[in-house]
Amino acid sequence: NFVLTQPHSVSESPGKMVTISCTRSSGSIAGNYVQWYQQRPGSAPTTLIYEDRRRPSGVPDRFSGSIDSSSNSAFLTISGLETEDEADYYCQSYDRRSRVFGEGTKLTVL
Amino acid sequence: VQLLDSGGGLVQPGGSLRLSCAASGFSFNRYAMSWVRQAPGKGLQWVASLGGSPTNTYYADSVKGRFTISRDNSRNTLYLQMNALRVDDTAIYYCARNDGFQVVSSSWIEFWGQGTLVTVSS
Numbered sequence: 346n347f348v349l350t351q352p353h354s355v356s357e358s359p360g361k362m363v364t365i366s367c368t369r370s371s372g373s374i375a376g377n378y379v380q381w382y383q384q385r386p387g388s389a390p391t392t393l394i395y396e397d398r399r400r401p402s403g404v405p406d407r408f409s410g411s412i413d414s415s416s417n418s419a420f421l422t423i424s425g426l427e428t429e430d431e432a433d434y435y436c437q438s439y440d441r442r443s444r445v446f447g448e449g450t451k452l453t454v455l
Numbered sequence: 456v457q458l459l460d461s462g463g464g465l466v467q468p469g470g471s472l473r474l475s476c477a478a479s480g481f482s483f484n485r486y487a488m489s490w491v492r493q494a495p496g497k498g499l500q501w502v503a504s505l506g507g508s509p510t511n512t513y514y515a516d517s518v519k520g521r522f523t524i525s526r527d528n529s530r531n532t533l534y535l536q537m538n539a540l541r542v543d544d545t546a547i548y549y550c551a552r553n554d555g556f557q558v559v560s561s562s563w564i565e566f567w568g569q570g571t572l573v574t575v576s577s
Contacts, residue, residue: 380563389567444501
């Protein structure tokens with residue numbers, strides 16, 4: 346099994362931009378789609394990004410996804426930070442045998 | 456889309472529990488469904504998925520042989536039968552709708568239920 350490594354926490358000010366990384370330990374980040382999920386405190390997760398960079402209907406374009414093969418990493422970028430963006434963010438990918446989530450990144454908007 | 460999880464509670468180690476998820480707002484029989492869990496203060500873990508046929512399934516290694524996912528399309532309901540429960544199965548269990556009809560490696564979660572808490576303790 347592979348592991349997806351995320352920073353434990355990040356923080357940024359309202360109105361700024363933040364990027365959260367998700368690094369795959371083995372197997373190609375480019376060969377297996379990455380999803381991103383947001384979980385606000387006390388709530389169920391919601392889906393922000395699927396298939397590396399696509400947004401479900403209703404997700405603002407302040408949220409964007411990308412991948413970088415050289416670092417075998419995926420990235421979630423949030424621009425124009427709002428206080429309501431304060432949440433845990435999880436990346437998720439797969440191989441033939443398993444579906445794996447990253448351990449999550451706590452975003453603080455201060 | 457609405458997914459209403461229920462059936463959680465307190466159970467002793469070695470015991471059994473069945474979770475239910477009542478779905479509405481979409482054609483239930485046209486989508487694969489999943490269960491994802493979250494231990495207290497921890498991250499997400501994909502537990503099981505079920506597609507359009509009974510053999511189109513996925514189970515995490517940690518639950519294989521103990522948990523069974525099933526569905527009743529006439530009742531628009533998803534189930535998770537959990538047997539031989541262990542203390543480390545304690546978690547909030549989320550019902551979820553996949554993006555398509557079949558369970559494939561690239562499946563992703565499109566919609567989430569509110570979750571139901573399962574506590575395994577003596």
